[in-house]
Amino acid sequence: MKKDPKGVLIGSHYLSGNQACAEGALSAGCRLLSFYPIMPALEVSERFLSRAKQVGATFIQMEDEISALAAVLGASWTGKKSMTVTSGPGLSLMMEHLGLGVMLETPCVIVDIQSVGPGLGLPNRPSQGDMMQARWGSHGDYEIIALAPSSPQEMFNFTIKAFNLSERYRVPVAVMSDEYVAHLKEEVVIPPANEIEIEPRRYYEGPKDRYLPFKRDEDLVPRMVDIGEGYKFHVTGLTHDDRGYPIMNEECQEYNVHPLVRKIRNYVENIVEVQETHVEDAEVIIISYGATSRAALKAMEQARSSGIKVGSLKLATVWPFPEKRVAELAKKVKAFAVPEMNFGQIVLEVERCSHGNANVFFVHHGEKGVENTDNILSAVKQAAQQNTVKDGIIECE
Amino acid sequence: METLKTKKMKEVHPMENVLRMDRIPHIWCPGCGIGLAVTAFAAALEKAKIDLNKVAIVSGIGCTGRVAGYVKLDSFHTTHGRAIAFATGIKVANPDIKVVVFSGDGDLISIGGNHFIHAARRNIDMLVICVNNFIYAMTGGQVAPTTPLAVYATTCPFGSVEPPINIPYLADSSGAVYVARWTTLHIRRLTNSFIEALNKKGFSVVEVISPCPQYYSRVNRLGDGLDMMKFYHDNTEIRHGEDTKNLDIGFQSKIIMGKFIDRERPSYTERFD
Numbered sequence: 173m174k175k176d177p178k179g180v181l182i183g184s185h186y187l188s189g190n191q192a193c194a195e196g197a198l199s200a201g202c203r204l205l206s207f208y209p210i211m212p213a214l215e216v217s218e219r220f221l222s223r224a225k226q227v228g229a230t231f232i233q234m235e236d237e238i239s240a241l242a243a244v245l246g247a248s249w250t251g252k253k254s255m256t257v258t259s260g261p262g263l264s265l266m267m268e269h270l271g272l273g274v275m276l277e278t279p280c281v282i283v284d285i286q287s288v289g290p291g292l293g294l295p296n297r298p299s300q301g302d303m304m305q306a307r308w309g310s311h312g313d314y315e316i317i318a319l320a321p322s323s324p325q326e327m328f329n330f331t332i333k334a335f336n337l338s339e340r341y342r343v344p345v346a347v348m349s350d351e352y353v354a355h356l357k358e359e360v361v362i363p364p365a366n367e368i369e370i371e372p373r374r375y376y377e378g379p380k381d382r383y384l385p386f387k388r389d390e391d392l393v394p395r396m397v398d399i400g401e402g403y404k405f406h407v408t409g410l411t412h413d414d415r416g417y418p419i420m421n422e423e424c425q426e427y428n429v430h431p432l433v434r435k436i437r438n439y440v441e442n443i444v445e446v447q448e449t450h451v452e453d454a455e456v457i458i459i460s461y462g463a464t465s466r467a468a469l470k471a472m473e474q475a476r477s478s479g480i481k482v483g484s485l486k487l488a489t490v491w492p493f494p495e496k497r498v499a500e501l502a503k504k505v506k507a508f509a510v511p512e513m514n515f516g517q518i519v520l521e522v523e524r525c526s527h528g529n530a531n532v533f534f535v536h537h538g539e540k541g542v543e544n545t546d547n548i549l550s551a552v553k554q555a556a557q558q559n560t561v562k563d564g565i566i567e568c569e
Numbered sequence: 570m571e572t573l574k575t576k577k578m579k580e581v582h583p584m585e586n587v588l589r590m591d592r593i594p595h596i597w598c599p600g601c602g603i604g605l606a607v608t609a610f611a612a613a614l615e616k617a618k619i620d621l622n623k624v625a626i627v628s629g630i631g632c633t634g635r636v637a638g639y640v641k642l643d644s645f646h647t648t649h650g651r652a653i654a655f656a657t658g659i660k661v662a663n664p665d666i667k668v669v670v671f672s673g674d675g676d677l678i679s680i681g682g683n684h685f686i687h688a689a690r691r692n693i694d695m696l697v698i699c700v701n702n703f704i705y706a707m708t709g710g711q712v713a714p715t716t717p718l719a720v721y722a723t724t725c726p727f728g729s730v731e732p733p734i735n736i737p738y739l740a741d742s743s744g745a746v747y748v749a750r751w752t753t754l755h756i757r758r759l760t761n762s763f764i765e766a767l768n769k770k771g772f773s774v775v776e777v778i779s780p781c782p783q784y785y786s787r788v789n790r791l792g793d794g795l796d797m798m799k800f801y802h803d804n805t806e807i808r809h810g811e812d813t814k815n816l817d818i819g820f821q822s823k824i825i826m827g828k829f830i831d832r833e834r835p836s837y838t839e840r841f842d
Contacts, residue, residue, distance in 0.1 A: 203662075204658070204661065204662050206658060206661075230661055230662065230841070232657065232658075232661050232837075234654065234657070234687075235654075235683055235684065235686075235687040236683065238651060238654065239651065239653075239654030239657070239683075239684050239687075242647070242648070242651040242654035242655045242657075242658065243654055243655065243657050243658030243661065244658060245647075245655060245658060246627070246645070246654075246655040246656060246657065246658030246659040246662070247658035247659065247661065247662035248658075248662075249643075249645070249659065250659055250662040250663035250666065251662075251663075252662040252663070254658070254662065268648055268651075269648060269651070272647060272648050276645075399625050399643045399659060399663065399666055400622060400623050400625070400643065400663060400665060400666050401622070402622035403643065404621075404622075404641050404642055404643055404644075405643060405644070406589070406637070406638055406644045406645075406646070407644075407645055407646070408637075408638060408645075408646035409646060409647060409648060410646065417592060417638065418638065418646070
């Protein structure tokens with residue numbers, strides 16, 4: 173799986189987040205899209221499909237989201253970089269195969285354009301209500317990687333990054349966007365192919381009869397081969413040994429699942445990416461991700477101009493959570509303010525990682541519009557005045 | 570005087586080429602028909618004159634779901650009911666691969682029923698082998714969508730009240746290009762069907778009626794595996810080309826077998842290109 177520059181549409185474009193996501197996938201070398209129609213995610217598929225013949229990509233509209241991700245997993249084993257795109261209810265249906273993807277260590281990308289739940293919710297309004305589901309939604313123990321873009325440009329960049337991480341760690345990677353970023357139109361600059369970093373697939377190179385599908389390299393990631401090359405390998409979603417054969421006992425469970433977790437946890441520092449602004453002198457740090465960080469950065473500037481020392485920690489990677497950095501900052505600041513378009517998900521991680529060293533204010537964001545800063549500002553002001561550390565999360569009205 | 574030297578022969582299983590001998594013994598119960606279906610499939614692989622490096626096999630969950638693990642091909646043991654969806658991804662991504670789905674009636678027709686219908690409708694080029702033992706066996710004998718009326722199972726202790734599905738009829742009406750049914754007694758005909766279907770382009774379905782002595786015939790007092798084979802011997806009839814509407818199976822009723830459908834339709838990948 174080498175670089176395939178055919179998909180790179182060099183230049184400056186005016187694109188929606190969804191369109192930029194499709195361009196990111198094509199630039200990353202994604203050549204298979206399997207999906208089920210759902211708003212507000214559909215423009216990703218439409219853009220991909222309109223360019224598919226031109227770049228030699230293929231696609232299939234499946235009968236539901238369960239089969240959409242199943243087909244992605246099958247396709248990935250043929251050596252084609254593969255992706256699916258969905259929204260909340262579809263992500264719920266994909267949870268079974270997210271787990272299978274983790275167990276079969278199959279590189280693939282899942283794009284989730286979050287809309288408001290639960291149930292049918294508000295299908296065309298933005299939300300960040302799937303963040304915990306992306307981390308914990310499938311049964312059993314595993315680690316996952318999830319990125320949260322906040323602009324069309326980041327939709328492009330993070331989709332490429334998602335493919336790279338999925339190939340590097342052999343795990344499904346989620347791009348957790350939302351309706352606001354998906355439908356926001358901005359300038360997106362697509363660099364030439366030689367300036368786009370592409371992580372190659374980790375192929376096995378050795379005698380065919382010695383190939384073991386789950387024999388791990390030192391960094392705990394096993395090597396892949398493609399279907400149809402004569403390796404005649406077996407993989408199973410059951411607990412398995414290096415040969416991919418099911419072994420039904422606790423020892424093998426440990427042997428199998430420990431590395432699934434460790435191959436991510438041991439490399440958290442390499443995976444995690446955060447963007448810090450004005451954290452050096454900050455008394456209060458706004459921790460945000462996705463669309464919400466647009467308002468967070470604005471609120472930070474507004475607070476600074478009124479004399480409050482506020483910084484911003486924007487999470488590009490939400491999973492694995494940057495717990496070390498948050499713990500360090502908790503010792504330096506009075507408080508964190510965490511705006512989210514949900515009723516408190518990532519704030520739970522912030523509170524956990526603060527270890528009682530800083531106050532944690534939760535801001536239920538978005539009611540007055542995604543770019544509105546009122547609630548964040550009032551939380552920041554409240555946080556700056558609070559000189560003692562209180563137990564638990566402080567919810568702002 | 571010459572001494573007769575006997576050279577010790579290396580013992581080689583005749584199917585070592587197509588079966589993973591390091592995984593034998595298999596998990597299936599004595600009298601179970603899945604092993605016979607696998608034997609027929611292994612024989613078909615050797616006789617079909619196809620490049621075995623280019624064949625992938627996908628199974629779902631259940632007793633038959635274990636088949637992928639015993640066959641020496643690129644093989645995938647996937648989630649319950651989703652083998653066809655997983656296999657669709659393989660076929661669409663690389664049309665040069667011949668894809669076989671080998672799974673059971675509960676897996677393919679109940680939880681995977683929707684994928685079955687849509688893969689047939691799209692005419693995805695794959696062979697689906699459905700071992701039908703009329704019961705969920707791995708979980709201990711629950712009523713399945715194929716269980717004949719009045720049959721006892723752990724989840725229908727007073728006899729099944731749900732009319733069963735007719736698999737060839739479902740496959741036919743959904744658009745399959747090749748549909749056949751045999752029992753595990755009719756190994757030679759079953760093998761020939763597999764060979765035909767492996768060389769057929771499009772969505773092909775072979776239903777294999779198989780005994781489950783542990784959870785079907787024991788609970789319904791039908792004897793053991795051998796008794797079931799005797800039943801198949803006495804109560805089956807070959808009717809090639811029979812209208813698939815007429816292929817319902819009742820409790821201990823006559824089983825109609827044969828090749829019912831063999832037609833041409835452009836496959837999904839042919840239309841896509």
